[in-house]
Amino acid sequence: METVNVTLRINNELTTLQVKPNETLLETLRERLDLTGAKASCGMGSCGACTVEVNGMPLRSCIALTVEMDGAEINTVEGLKEEEKLHPLQESFMEEGAVQCGFCTSGMIMTAKHFWIETLRPPRRDHQGALFQCLPVHRL
Amino acid sequence: MILPDFEYRKAETVADAIGLYNEFAGNVRYLAGGTDLMPLLKHRLSTPAVVIDLKGILDLSTITAQDGWLTIGANVTLFALKQNQTIRDYFPVFYQSLEATACETLQMRGTIGGNLLQDTRCIEYNKSNDWRVARGFCLKMGGKTCNVVPGARVCLSNYCSDNALALISLSATVKVIGPGGERAMAIEEIFSGKGSKPFALEPGEILTHIRIPMEKSKGAYEKLRVRKSIDYPLVAVAACLKEDNARICVGGIGPAPRVYDLKGLGTDRVVDASRSTYADAKAVSNTTLSPEYRKRMAGVLFRRAVNKALKEEK
Ligand SMILES: Cc1cc2nc3c(=O)[nH]c(=O)nc-3n(C[C@H](O)[C@H](O)[C@H](O)COP(=O)(O)OP(=O)(O)OC[C@H]3O[C@@H](n4cnc5c(N)ncnc54)[C@H](O)[C@@H]3O)c2cc1C
Ligand code: FES
Numbered sequence: 248m249e250t251v252n253v254t255l256r257i258n259n260e261l262t263t264l265q266v267k268p269n270e271t272l273l274e275t276l277r278e279r280l281d282l283t284g285a286k287a288s289c290g291m292g293s294c295g296a297c298t299v300e301v302n303g304m305p306l307r308s309c310i311a312l313t314v315e316m317d318g319a320e321i322n323t324v325e326g327l328k329e330e331e332k333l334h335p336l337q338e339s340f341m342e343e344g345a346v347q348c349g350f351c352t353s354g355m356i357m358t359a360k361h362f363w364i365e366t367l368r369p370p371r372r373d374h375q376g377a378l379f380q381c382l383p384v385h386r387l
Numbered sequence: 388m389i390l391p392d393f394e395y396r397k398a399e400t401v402a403d404a405i406g407l408y409n410e411f412a413g414n415v416r417y418l419a420g421g422t423d424l425m426p427l428l429k430h431r432l433s434t435p436a437v438v439i440d441l442k443g444i445l446d447l448s449t450i451t452a453q454d455g456w457l458t459i460g461a462n463v464t465l466f467a468l469k470q471n472q473t474i475r476d477y478f479p480v481f482y483q484s485l486e487a488t489a490c491e492t493l494q495m496r497g498t499i500g501g502n503l504l505q506d507t508r509c510i511e512y513n514k515s516n517d518w519r520v521a522r523g524f525c526l527k528m529g530g531k532t533c534n535v536v537p538g539a540r541v542c543l544s545n546y547c548s549d550n551a552l553a554l555i556s557l558s559a560t561v562k563v564i565g566p567g568g569e570r571a572m573a574i575e576e577i578f579s580g581k582g583s584k585p586f587a588l589e590p591g592e593i594l595t596h597i598r599i600p601m602e603k604s605k606g607a608y609e610k611l612r613v614r615k616s617i618d619y620p621l622v623a624v625a626a627c628l629k630e631d632n633a634r635i636c637v638g639g640i641g642p643a644p645r646v647y648d649l650k651g652l653g654t655d656r657v658v659d660a661s662r663s664t665y666a667d668a669k670a671v672s673n674t675t676l677s678p679e680y681r682k683r684m685a686g687v688l689f690r691r692a693v694n695k696a697l698k699e700e701k
Contacts, residue, residue, distance in 0.1 A: 268395035310425035
């Protein structure tokens with residue numbers, strides 16, 4: 248398999264990588280860049296645990312190829328805090344105790360960031376398709 | 388689950404994509420948002436040598452209103468379509484089907500072209516390779532038997548696009564371009580009716596545009612699913628009303644949607660037509676809900692959609 252050069256701006260840092268065409272963005276983030284906030288769960292686009300922000304929109308990174316992302320601006324949960332101050336969503340998840348084991352929480356936050364903060368409207372329809380089984384849902 | 392090996396090419400024009408199709412002798416898959424294709428590849432339900440990304444084809448990324456038609460490029464995302472004011476004002480059934488598709492994050496990635504050409508689904512088909520090898524390959528995988536209905540000769544996997552139903556009820560047409568040239572047809576003609584190969588497209592054909600006649604309509608979309616936040620339809624009905632006529636499309640059961648044209652919208656006509664969906668719906672045990680329930684719900688959603696559309700404010 249030929250490798251392909253891609254340049255990404257991840258959490259405001261430019262990175263150029265050589266990737267195989269069949270590498271998912273989730274694999275690149277977790278396995279090459281050690282950004283393990285986005286989680287590998289269903290791997291099929293169903294649950295949202297792998298959600299990161301690409302060009303301002305939430306994206307399920309387990310079903311997106313890194314080669315498709317050349318030139319994209321990507322934000323992960325690791326890049327949310329400013330200096331040492333957590334993002335208001337991170338703060339409120341903590342304050343409300345909206346976490347049980349926390350596995351899916353980064354995906355929740357990256358999804359909520361768009362629906363809550365960017366568009367100033369609360370998510371409808373059961374938190375916009377994030378699937379969770381254990382989380383204290385009423386805390387969201 | 389990791390993806391199989393493949394090469395990646397990005398096309399800039401439709402001609403480019405068809406050139407690549409020919410160069411690799413058809414051993415390719417076209418890629419739009421990948422929300423249907425990536426899971427299929429992960430499950431090894433498709434193992435192309437090359438994936439050809441269509442997202443760079445700018446001609447396919449616009450929406451234009453001209454000459455009495457709304458023309459939508461195949462690359463436009465479902466989310467972008469939801470923001471379009473003409474769709475909200477003229478085609479309420481389409482707006483509602485977009486809203487009912489998957490979840491908003493997937494609508495941001497998924498395109499309308501990919502939505503229409505998504506593969507049919509079955510509880511015995513959308514599974515890992517190991518699972519399918521252990522179970523034995525079914526008709527849709529090139530095997531000799533159906534794993535849902537023993538002895539069945541045809542595949543009754545379900546076509547699950549929400550938006551195809553709305554577009555059929557709106558009498559939309561599609562344009563395709565392939566190695567053999569260009570053609571246009573009514574959208575319902577893209578279906579073969581066969582679950583094993585659901586589309587009547589020629590090899591290498593690319594769906595380029597969808598056109599909807601610009602007539603104001605009343606409409607409603609009703610969908611049965613287990614989880615409201617994200618789920619494929621288990622049966623769904625799109626109803627589009629223009630004056631005293633209705634075009635109603637039932638889908639989510641079997642490999643192709645079914646169309647009902649009603650002249651006159653008296654209660655008796657609507658109820659009679661809704662009852663005929665029971666016999667027409669070829670439901671089998673290939674989803675999470677029972678075939679009997681889905682068949683019965685087809686008629687219920689049919690009446691619900693028509694009534695909702697009738698009540699809608701002009
Ligand atoms: C968890 C989950 C839930 C979902 N729920 C729903 C649902 O409720 N309703 C629903 O309708 N869909 C649903 N989907 C399916 C899918 O997300 C949408 O149908 C989406 O719109 C597909 O578009 P895409 O651009 O991602 O397609 P892709 O995956 O890129 O393509 C789909 C197919 O079409 C072909 N293709 C794409 N564009 C073209 C073109 N222009 N010409 C020729 N061939 C082309 C591809 O080769 C592929 O075979 C769901 C998917 C997931 C993962
Ligand atoms: S891991 Fe990506 S959606 Fe579940």
